[in-house]
Amino acid sequence: MKIGVLALQGAVSEHLDMLKACGVEGVGVRAPEEFAGLEGLIIPGGESTTIGRLIEKRGLKGPIAELWDKGMPIMGTCAGLVLLGREVAGCPGQQLLGHMDTVVVRNGFGRQRESFETDMAMPFLGKAPFRGVFIRAPYIARFGEGVEVLGSMEGRVIAARQGRGLAVAFHPELTGDLRLHQYFLSMGKNLP
Numbered sequence: 001m002k003i004g005v006l007a008l009q010g011a012v013s014e015h016l017d018m019l020k021a022c023g024v025e026g027v028g029v030r031a032p033e034e035f036a037g038l039e040g041l042i043i044p045g046g047e048s049t050t051i052g053r054l055i056e057k058r059g060l061k062g063p064i065a066e067l068w069d070k071g072m073p074i075m076g077t078c079a080g081l082v083l084l085g086r087e088v089a090g091c092p093g094q095q096l097l098g099h100m101d102t103v104v105v106r107n108g109f110g111r112q113r114e115s116f117e118t119d120m121a122m123p124f125l126g127k128a129p130f131r132g133v134f135i136r137a138p139y140i141a142r143f144g145e146g147v148e149v150l151g152s153m154e155g156r157v158i159a160a161r162q163g164r165g166l167a168v169a170f171h172p173e174l175t176g177d178l179r180l181h182q183y184f185l186s187m188g189k190n191l192p
């Protein structure tokens with residue numbers, strides 16, 4: 001199994017390390033030809049405006065949509081959650097991929113709590129709590145019928161799935177916990 005990590009900006013090497021620890025080949029992708037043979041894609045945290053602009057500039061919107069249309073799983077973490085959505089609240093012009101029917105709020109946890117860590121209940125990953133590393137994290141404010149909420153924090157949706165799309169507001173790659181990556185990898189096998 002070969003999984004791409006969008007390597008335009010942000011927390012790329014940490015995701016590659018997690019994939020390796022899961023026993024899967026991970027490759028950083030930054031050009032259309034590098035998408036050949038991928039069986040999934042991770043869009044890392046970083047700055048969603050920057051990553052969105054680079055996706056357009058480098059002509060990667062098409063290759064990402066092709067992966068999606070082929071039924072390959074795509075996971076967005078933090079800025080990646082923003083990019084997978086269809087709209088940013090209060091910023092209708094931001095360049096997004098729009099594969100998930102979500103409206104997101106960027107930097108949604110306010111100045112006081114710009115960055116924080118906490119143990120969270122994530123029942124879809126099992127009983128043990130999952131360490132949530134939030135760095136200027138977004139949340140999902142509104143979503144369509146096809147979106148399944150997987151986790152919330154202070155009443156805000158911070159983990160969700162829509163078919164082959166998985167979006168989390170935190171940074172699973174900054175913990176040693178492989179469960180979210182393993183769940184993502186299993187999505188590929190369970191899709192119709």
Ligand code: GLN
Pocket residue numbers: 044045046047048049077078079080082106107135136137138
């Ligand atoms: N606040 C950033 C954005 O909206 C996301 C931060 C992150 O990925 N850690 O793009």
